[in-house]
Amino acid sequence: MCVAHLNQAASDIFAMTMRQRIVPYLLLLPALVLLLVFNLLPTIATIVESTFVISLRSGERVFAGFANFERIFNDPIFWKSLQVTVVFSLVVNPLQIALSLGLSMLMNQRLPGIGIFRSIYLLPVAVSLNVTAIVWRLLLDKNTGMINGILFNMGIERQPFLHSPDQALWSIILIASWIGVPLWSLFILAGLQNIPPPVLEAAKIDGANAWQSFTRVTLPLLRRVLAFVLVADTVANFLLFAPILLTTQGGPQLSTNLILYETYRRGFLYGDLGASAAMLSVMLLIVFVIVGVELYVLRGSD
């Protein structure tokens, strides 16, 4: 529809037609050039790098085809970290979305003082992931951590949290969700507020109980915003590595060695750019496929 209007306007002012055509390109120029140079080129360079092997001694780059990929595919550490990433994603995404949905429903209640609650729930969104990770690392410590202090007062024995291979990944999920749940519930809350109250009233009149009106009215109307949250949340959690760097460094016993952290470690600490770039390429491929599948499954019928 935009097209029709613009063409109309353009033909009215026929003298400007030529200039008209270049206007959008001029408008795009600054931002797209910046994105191209500082984001897209480095991405392409990283993917290209995955087909090169660098002689560590001389710094010479030699084209190596799929040698880096072969190397990581034969590396049990890579597979282990892929496995950890899959488990992490399968838990953290549904968990965060369910909790965000619940929180946003709570915040959507028309009750006195709800504005104060909404403001408080904004706090984690404004705190950086680095600060969050550091504070939670201290809170979860086995000896000095406050969470264990609270458990002790409740008569529960100390938990190792980040130091136990059975609990560390859960602790990371907790840290990621402390920011994630309030953030995503903001989106869902806005979606809820866009549902006209009469629609829900109507459902009630039709005799729907709370659960039925939730599943039959609210959820379908939230489809779009939930689709966005699902995709954005999946991407964000796949790309998580700063909290790992600041807390467990992949341990204990590789139980939190998410693939992106392994990628970081190979490239930025060990200087193995080929392997790191290969891992990143695999990662990107996986993210694209998953996001594509999510978008396909959730595609609008309207």
Added chain:
Amino acid sequence: MNAHVTRRARRNRKPLRAYLLPALVYCLLIIGVLIVVIPLMWAAAASFTPNHKVFEYAYPFSWRALLPVDFTLEAYENIFARGFGQSITNTLFLAFVTVFVGGAANALAGFAFGRFEFRGKNALFMVIVMLTFLVPVDLTAIPRYILINNFGWINTWQGLLVPGLANSLVIFLFRQFFAEIPQELIDAARVDGASWLRVLWSIVLPISKPVLVAAGLLMFISQWNSFFWPLLVAPRQELRVVQVEISLAVGQYGTIWNELLAGSMIAAIVPILLVMPFQRYYVQAITGTGLE
């Protein structure tokens, strides 16, 4: 109308249930608030505590852990003596330039994507904007660093700034918002012979307050919280940013916990102060990305 009356009557017959639901909602909300607030209260209290007492009341837990009972400003004095003030000024400067210069570039691009039909539009959008959105910037830092190095921008303001000016999420946000502006508004101005920049400036921007605020906050917060890139590209003391300054509290033979937390508290309070008053816009416009 009839139904309305019946419902009211039903409610009157079950006052208990009418109170039960809000009570439950409040309970759940309060549990959530505790989860949000307690970590922050502990961190804030610890930042006002002498370093050796930081963990004093955490285990076993006592309410003293959440209040600065051994109050001292030592941590704050120390970090400011070391140059924390300078890093705040630096980061504020970077964040404001990003918001205004980057905001302008992103708004123009968002306007082009939202209001124009042109050859290659979808391709440009999918490849440049969406792709760059999906790629973790930190993990592609090495080629970006080499590029900046070739420009001779290491340890310069432009090295810190320029790579972060364009922001695909913000372009996306602007596109969604601009696409929904009624065409009539724009047509009217165009027929009067106004240039596109004039249309953008005097017609579009005045009605775009929510998206401007939200985009500004997003850019401000992302620049304010940036750590990895500034550390690489501008480690020189005069250019140090807040998050890098905080990381210096982690030393080889010890971490000065109260200083680490004091820096973190200052780092957190600035975006909080900014987000709170603009909360409504922030939520409004952030959903703009989600609803289309």
Added chain:
Amino acid sequence: MQQKKVALLLVLLLLLSTAPGFAQDVTTITWLSLGWPVDDVIAEFEAQNPDINVEAEQVGFNDLFAQIQVRLGARSPLPDVISVDVPLVSAYAFRNWLLPLDPVFTGDEVEDWLPAAVNAGSYEGTLYAAPVSTSTQLLFYNSGCFERAGLMPPGADDRLTWEEIAEIAQQMTFDDDGDGTPDVWGFIWEQMVRIYQLQVLPESLGGAAIGEDGLTVDGVINSQEWIDAFTYYYDMFNVLNVAPQGEEFWPADIFETGNICMFVGGPWNIPRFANNADLEIDWGVSRHPYFADGVPATPTGSWHIGVNANTENRDAATRFVHWLSTGEGAEKWWRDGSGDFPAQQSVLALFATEAEFDALPMSYLRTAADEATVNPRPRAVTVGFLEYEQILQNTFQDIRNGADVTESLSLAVQRIESEMAKYRE
């Protein structure tokens, strides 16, 4: 009209990109280091060398290594001068990141450095990083604990065995509030999970740090010596329960508050405790422990300083490195800079002559100065040190928190061997 405004915007963007140029006779060099107090030292150097301006770039300990990796890996000319953790010298020299420094120093200057430090700063016979500091480790103890347990504390020149440490630590671990977790712990290593401090455990038993080729770890770090040494380590945390798990504390901090009775740590703690006016505990030091069936072995190694091979200010950079690592500059650095132990024998000798070190507790630094020269065990010389160190650090952390010793060490072998493969081609 609109093009003009767009053009104006672009010009603005371009204006941002014009770097402020420096045009003067003073050469500016940048020095990448940790957050040490460098200002006085730099001021002194600049006063003596008015044609050189030194800019300090400081980063946190956890960030330094990635910083060097990216910047030198990109063949960047900056930073000109780099503080190098000494075991990484081989890794950096192997990658041709550091300038050979042999021509910069006279024979006498090289002779003045501790031989272990010169070796550690060299790769394949060439010096790549000049020794600035060295280190050693001592046993620190809280005299009150010994009194409470009815034991006699060791003398400054005594050397306890690890077996004795375990025995004493059990008698000095107290659970005062009866919650099942000690409030006063018997023992801890200062750098609980770092190879720097733990490598001497297997070495005291006769084990090696790495294979002859500097790459192989299979058969080395899963040898009986390593298994025995780290079973001892495991037991201290998990069986005897005399050493605290968890991470969020630094041993010197809880030593000061009386919550730990003994720790093995560096001499930098001596001035720290000596100058702490609020310190309520009585403390002392003795020599670094060893295994009864083995030999004394004490950690060593610290910070060296090197020049970026791609620097554009080679002359100024080497002059600064020379100044800081020898003579007057080295002495200045020791007094006002890092607080670490000096690597120059002439500066170490000042401990014996200066009155400041005549009386307890500062005189403990004389013990430390001697310990630094008697049984120093540098870390493994390998081009893959960073991988080796990081993976072992993960491994020790796991063992400390209760993972099976043999299994953890085999996992470490698998991981390190996989990383070392890239150096074998």
